[in-house]
Amino acid sequence: MKIKRIIYLFLFLCVFVGGRNDVWGKEQKGSTAYQQLFNGKRVVTREGLMTLHQVDGKVLVEFPLNLLNKEMMFTSVIRSISDNGEGVVGQFSGNGTVFTFMRIDSVIQARVKVPSLGSMKNISGERAVDQALEQSNKPGIYKTFRILASTPDEKAVVVDMTSFFLEHTSYTSPFPNYAGNSMFGLVFRNHKVQPDRTILCGIKAFSNNIVVTAEQGYDVDQLFMGSMLVKKDEKVSVVSDKILMLLPEDVMRVRKADSRVGVGFVKQATFAGGGDKLQTSYWTTRWRIEPVDIEDYRNGKLVEPKKPIVFYLDSVMPSVWVKYIREGVEEWNKAFQEIGFKDVVRVIPFPKGDTLFDATNINYSVIRYAPQWLSTLQSAVYTDPRSGEILNASIYIHDNMVANVTQDRMFNTMTADSSVRRRELSDQQLGEGIKMMVAREAGLCLGFVYNVSASSVIPVDSLRSASFTQQYGLSSSVMDFLTCNYIAQPKDVCAGVRLTQENLGVYDYCLVKWSYQPIYEENEDTVLNAWVKSFREKPYCRFRRNPSVFEYDPDLDYYDLGDDPIKALNYRIKNMKVAIRNLYEWYREEDKDYSWRKALVARIQYAFTNQGVKNVARYIGGIRVDEVHADEGKPNYVPVPKVKQKEVLRYLVGLMKDLSWLDNREMMSETEINSPVENSACNTIINVLFARMPQLALCASNSDDPYTPEEYVNDLYRMVWEKTLKNTMLTDRDMNLQLLFLGKVMASSTVAAGSGILEPVRQQGFYLAEPGAERYSIYEIQKVVEVCQFMGWIGIEPELVQGFGSQPNILATTYSTSHLYLQMLLEIEQLVKSRVEHATGKTKLHYEYILHKINRAKMKE
Numbered sequence: 001m002k003i004k005r006i007i008y009l010f011l012f013l014c015v016f017v018g019g020r021n022d023v024w025g026k027e028q029k030g031s032t033a034y035q036q037l038f039n040g041k042r043v044v045t046r047e048g049l050m051t052l053h054q055v056d057g058k059v060l061v062e063f064p065l066n067l068l069n070k071e072m073m074f075t076s077v078i079r080s081i082s083d084n085g086e087g088v089v090g091q092f093s094g095n096g097t098v099f100t101f102m103r104i105d106s107v108i109q110a111r112v113k114v115p116s117l118g119s120m121k122n123i124s125g126e127r128a129v130d131q132a133l134e135q136s137n138k139p140g141i142y143k144t145f146r147i148l149a150s151t152p153d154e155k156a157v158v159v160d161m162t163s164f165f166l167e168h169t170s171y172t173s174p175f176p177n178y179a180g181n182s183m184f185g186l187v188f189r190n191h192k193v194q195p196d197r198t199i200l201c202g203i204k205a206f207s208n209n210i211v212v213t214a215e216q217g218y219d220v221d222q223l224f225m226g227s228m229l230v231k232k233d234e235k236v237s238v239v240s241d242k243i244l245m246l247l248p249e250d251v252m253r254v255r256k257a258d259s260r261v262g263v264g265f266v267k268q269a270t271f272a273g274g275g276d277k278l279q280t281s282y283w284t285t286r287w288r289i290e291p292v293d294i295e296d297y298r299n300g301k302l303v304e305p306k307k308p309i310v311f312y313l314d315s316v317m318p319s320v321w322v323k324y325i326r327e328g329v330e331e332w333n334k335a336f337q338e339i340g341f342k343d344v345v346r347v348i349p350f351p352k353g354d355t356l357f358d359a360t361n362i363n364y365s366v367i368r369y370a371p372q373w374l375s376t377l378q379s380a381v382y383t384d385p386r387s388g389e390i391l392n393a394s395i396y397i398h399d400n401m402v403a404n405v406t407q408d409r410m411f412n413t414m415t416a417d418s419s420v421r422r423r424e425l426s427d428q429q430l431g432e433g434i435k436m437m438v439a440r441e442a443g444l445c446l447g448f449v450y451n452v453s454a455s456s457v458i459p460v461d462s463l464r465s466a467s468f469t470q471q472y473g474l475s476s477s478v479m480d481f482l483t484c485n486y487i488a489q490p491k492d493v494c495a496g497v498r499l500t501q502e503n504l505g506v507y508d509y510c511l512v513k514w515s516y517q518p519i520y521e522e523n524e525d526t527v528l529n530a531w532v533k534s535f536r537e538k539p540y541c542r543f544r545r546n547p548s549v550f551e552y553d554p555d556l557d558y559y560d561l562g563d564d565p566i567k568a569l570n571y572r573i574k575n576m577k578v579a580i581r582n583l584y585e586w587y588r589e590e591d592k593d594y595s596w597r598k599a600l601v602a603r604i605q606y607a608f609t610n611q612g613v614k615n616v617a618r619y620i621g622g623i624r625v626d627e628v629h630a631d632e633g634k635p636n637y638v639p640v641p642k643v644k645q646k647e648v649l650r651y652l653v654g655l656m657k658d659l660s661w662l663d664n665r666e667m668m669s670e671t672e673i674n675s676p677v678e679n680s681a682c683n684t685i686i687n688v689l690f691a692r693m694p695q696l697a698l699c700a701s702n703s704d705d706p707y708t709p710e711e712y713v714n715d716l717y718r719m720v721w722e723k724t725l726k727n728t729m730l731t732d733r734d735m736n737l738q739l740l741f742l743g744k745v746m747a748s749s750t751v752a753a754g755s756g757i758l759e760p761v762r763q764q765g766f767y768l769a770e771p772g773a774e775r776y777s778i779y780e781i782q783k784v785v786e787v788c789q790f791m792g793w794i795g796i797e798p799e800l801v802q803g804f805g806s807q808p809n810i811l812a813t814t815y816s817t818s819h820l821y822l823q824m825l826l827e828i829e830q831l832v833k834s835r836v837e838h839a840t841g842k843t844k845l846h847y848e849y850i851l852h853k854i855n856r857a858k859m860k861e
Contacts, residue, residue, distance in 0.1 A: 033149035037158060048205025049246055057200050059165055059212055062156040063108060071247045072099050076174035077360045079239045085181035086236055088370035088396055090359060092380040097171040100139055106147050108159050111139035121270045165212040165242040168193035174240035180372050181222060190221040209245035209362060241360050252389040256525060257282040260532050260627040261514050262451045262479060262543040266388045283388040285447035286515045289344060302342050314369045315350040324431035325367060328438030332446060335504055335512035362392050370396040375404035377441040393445035405433030411603040412484040415575040416493045423590035432500045439478045448511050453544040454480040456555035460562035463487045466496035474561060476540045477505040481558040487571040507543060510535040552695050553625050554618040554640060565616040566651050572612055576604050577661045584667045605662055605677050609684045617688045619648040621695030639703040652689060653719040656682045656737050686740045690748060693817050713820045724835055730843045742850060746857050749821035829854050
């Protein structure tokens with residue numbers, strides 16, 4: 001009997017102790033308001049930053065009074081989903097929303113804070129203005145919760161926050177803005193939550209955050225370009241954790257961002273006082289990296305950080321990828337070591353058998369395997385908006401990355417490297433591509449931004465040098481959008497030239513130093529400015545912030561290599577010709593259905609027309625835009641020299657005279673019927689040349705030796721009609737080029753459109769700063785505003801003016817071109833009339849056809 005009593009007592013204690021997790025409340029007479037919330041009900045309780053109770057499908061929160069008026073961030077993370085095109089498992093949504101909670105009489109108000117707009121930070125030291133700033137920048141009320149009771153110790157109040165976690169708003173959506181179904185931003189998704197398909201799944205609490213897990217059913221509409229309905233009421237279910245996290249009470253010291261450095265930033269409206277107006281301040285996004293021992297660090301010893309940056313690697317990641325993912329992330333340790341830190345960035349696998357580890361906990365940065373069609377990587381970075389401190393960063397790796405890496409390696413290097421002439425790459429070749437893609441994404445997670453100008457500083461011929469590529473790689477930064485070394489020739493590979501970027505670039509070391517090296521001097525800004533100047537004097541170091549449209553700066557382009565686009569494209573074409581001519585045989589044994597060979601040929605053809613040709617063409621009307629400060633003595637912008645623009649025009653027109661190499665006739669005869677790419681490629685080049693006219697006009701208006709639109713049109717005319725001017729026989733290619741050219745001239749002159757349609761006067765351009773200006777100044781601001789309104793832009797963000805963020809394609813030069821093309825059309829007509837009488841054969845018929853088309857077009861007027 002004694003043993004039974006002990007067993008009964010043990011079981012009773014187990015039930016009693018576990019009651020905070022799952023217990024039926026007991027009715028009590030005279031119970032308090034707090035007790036009545038739980039009497040007779042099944043209650044699940046979790047304790048942490050706050051105490052949460054799951055009661056009858058509701059979330060009751062014991063909100064501590066000492067957390068009122070403190071800033072918290074709300075976000076969501078996906079645990080499972082029925083359509084991973086809407087988001088992948090482990091993916092966080094948005095950038096997080098900052099809330100503060102205030103008590104007003106018998107309610108708790110959740111108020112939304114928008115740091116850049118809805119709040120103002122006083123950095124003047126004048127305490128007297130704090131109250132005025134607080135009153136005029138109070139966060140907006142988001143929700144109100146009635147206080148149901150106080151806790152027995154009166155240190156917290158109980159509120160029902162079910163709606164806060166389960167309702168769907170733009171602030172609390174579990175879906176990331178960028179996902180597979182968004183098609184790179186072209187498709188707008190309208191998520192409509194259905195309350196009858198919403199279920200509360202559970203609650204959790206940690207030391208600095210609370211979590212509510214819910215499954216929600218949505219009807220989703222997809223609208224292409226925001227207007228064309230693609231899908232209606234698609235059923236999507238998502239299980240997500242809704243997270244409310246307390247922001248650090250010990251706010252990290254800010255480091256002012258600099259538009260000349262490739263770092264991310266948060267912006268904050270600030271009051272500086274001293275007669276200065278209200279302004280927007282920009283603070284660098286970075287992790288809090290501090291030495292374990294400051295004295296050792298200052299004495300030059302290599303030390304570890306107090307808190308390293310740890311990425312937990314998904315346990316279901318394909319094993320062959322793991323080594324290269326780790327190497328890509330930890331590659332950044334080389335740069336941290338240069339500034340005195342060791343083992344700052346670490347990659348460790350998901351802990352096995354650790355029941356406390358949860359990959360969706362916002363306290364853990366993770367690298368997740370995300371099966372999806374996207375061929376790029378994705379990442380999410382959460383920062384403290386008050387300081388720029390990075391609190392969490394995660395990377396999502398998709399299946400199609402392998403296909404992208406494989407095709408890129410093959411179609412760019414199959415001529416120079418025979419080892420890739422097979423259906424699949426070796427593990428090492430695949431790993432090299434994965435490593436650099438991951439390194440770039442890890443750079444984003446460290447607070448850096450893309451630097452597509454980094455490769456344009458490398459001499460083209462140096463990319464054929466084994467010693468150079470082994471030391472510097474293909475670009476000065478892995479934050480560039482890099483491709484494989486398509487410039488290298490077969491003999492270069494035999495000599496040891498690198499075909500891929502294998503290490504950090506020179507500029508990446510500058511980034512880490514600027515963002516993370518501790519500065520103990522009193523005037524940090526002076527030290528940072530000196531660093532920037534020293535970076536810019538180094539060879540092979542360049543950063544330019546991306547414009548929204550890469551149309552005017554020839555050094556800003558994806559997947560380009562080298563400082564001379566003509567020389568680079570010549571090397572590339574040499575390799576392309578060999579590849580297209582031979583890949584039919586190279587892949588015959590492993591590609592029975594032609595699918596792989598057709599994909600490779602298509603990639604080569606696309607690379608020629610949409611990368612090589614367009615990159616070269618940007619030198620016509622090109623303006624190099626740099627970010628400078630007044631004390632540097634450098635201009636903000638430099639037009640491309642006239643002689644270079646004329647060289648590029650001659651080169652591109654010359655390319656059009658023989659593009660037959662783009663088609664593999666043997667392969668075409670054995671696959672389905674397709675039109676030759678030669679014709680479409682020629683048409684693309686013509687379109688590109690005509691499209692450069694607005695940029696050319698802007699460049700000419702800002703150049704001391706302008707290449708004017710009139711001169712450009714005349715040069716183009718003489719090059720295309722060269723044989724006609726010389727009165728010599730035309731080939732079929734000559735005739736085809738002239739017809740394509742004539743069609744563009746007629747369309748551009750508005751003759752073909754009829755007399756009722758006139759070309760509108762347009763303004764083309766972007767922000768230009770006067771030489772020596774500290775930041776970009778507004779150039780013809782009234783025209784800028786008019787064009788922004790015309791294009792549907794609501795307004796211009798301050799960072800676009802001050803040099804932060806992308807530079808918009810804003811129009812600033814008034815120039816009509818129709819009269820130039822009309823004049824050219826009349827000249828063509830007179831030229832052909834003077835040649836048709838003495839022409840013979842196909843050339844004569846060609847000229848007669850041209851005159852017929854011109855006459856018909858003129859009659860429409």
